[in-house]
Structure formats: structure tokens, C-alpha cells
Amino acid sequence: MNNKIDKFKYFAVLHILLFVYSFSGVFSKLASKQDFLSVKFCLCYIGIIGILGIYAIVWQQILKHIPLTTAFCNKAVGIIWGMLLGALIFKESIKINMIIGAVIVIIGVIIVVKSDAPSSKDEEVRADG
Numbered sequence: 001m002n003n004k005i006d007k008f009k010y011f012a013v014l015h016i017l018l019f020v021y022s023f024s025g026v027f028s029k030l031a032s033k034q035d036f037l038s039v040k041f042c043l044c045y046i047g048i049i050g051i052l053g054i055y056a057i058v059w060q061q062i063l064k065h066i067p068l069t070t071a072f073c074n075k076a077v078g079i080i081w082g083m084l085l086g087a088l089i090f091k092e093s094i095k096i097n098m099i100i101g102a103v104i105v106i107i108g109v110i111i112v113v114k115s116d117a118p119s120s121k122d123e124e125v126r127a128d129g
Contacts (some may be wrong), residue, residue, distance in 0.1 A: 010065040011113075014074055017058050022081035024051045026089055073112040076105045 024047075030043035062071055080102045086092040 003095060007063070010062055010073075013058070014066065014071060017055060018061065018075060018078045019081050020051060021055045022078050022085055024048050024055075025082050027051065027087055029090065070113055073109055075079050075110060079105055108129075 003043065027044045027047040031041050033043035034044065058079055059071075066073070083094060087094050
């Protein structure tokens with residue numbers, strides 16, 4: 001039972017991390033609207049580097065607790081965060097094909113996560129071993 005709580009905790013941290021990571025795209029778009037090497041441009045790129053630095057460190061810590069295939073598959077959720085942030089911050093429209101794509105991504109993530117979950121038979125083998 002405690003193992004399931006720990007796994008849920010790391011998945012929650014992973015998805016918070018992916019949400020934070022999606023802000024690198026927001027800062028990139030904001031920087032593209034500024035004059036090259038202006039103060040605002042440089043601040044946006046400092047924000048990008050900071051986000052990517054945090055992402056790199058936390059990602060490595062997550063990989064200690066979640067299989068790489070599962071964690072990497074979950075990175076696709078960043079597409080959904082990017083779409084939502086684009087709509088909220090930049091007033092971009094969300095079209096039906098984007099929603100369909102997001103649903104496909106979520107279904108794919110669920111399939112991969114469930115396939116990586118150990119079966120009850122695997123649990124019995126570990127307990128006996």
C-alpha cells in the first residue's frame with residue numbers, strides 16, 4: 001500500500017514538473033515579441049534557462065523512482081499544458097482537432113502507465129524471492 005502512495009507521489013511531482021516545464025514555451029513566445037537583447041528579452045531567456053535547470057534536476061530525481069518509459073511517455077502531457085497555457089495567456093483558440101489530439105495523448109499515457117504496473121503475479125514473485 002505504501003508503495004502505491006509513493007508511486008502516486010512521484011507521478012504527482014512529475015506532472016507538476018511538466019506543468020512548470022511548459023512555461024518555458026510561454027517565456028519563449030514572450031521573448032519572441034521583444035527586441036533582441038533588450039532587458040525584457042534577456043529576462044525571458046533567463047526564465048527559460050531557470051525553468052530548464054529546475055526541470056533537469058527534478059527529472060533526474062524522478063527517474064530514480066519511476067521507470068524511464070513511463071516517465072518519458074508522461075512528457076507528452078506537456079503538449080496539453082502548452083495548449084491550455086496558450087489559450088489562457090495568449091488567448092489562442094483551442095480547436096476540435098487539438099482536443100482530439102489531447103485525448104489521444106491521455107489515452108496513450110494511461111495505456112503505457114498501466115502496462116508498466118506490476119501484475120499481482122509479479123508482486124507474489126518479489127515477496128517470495
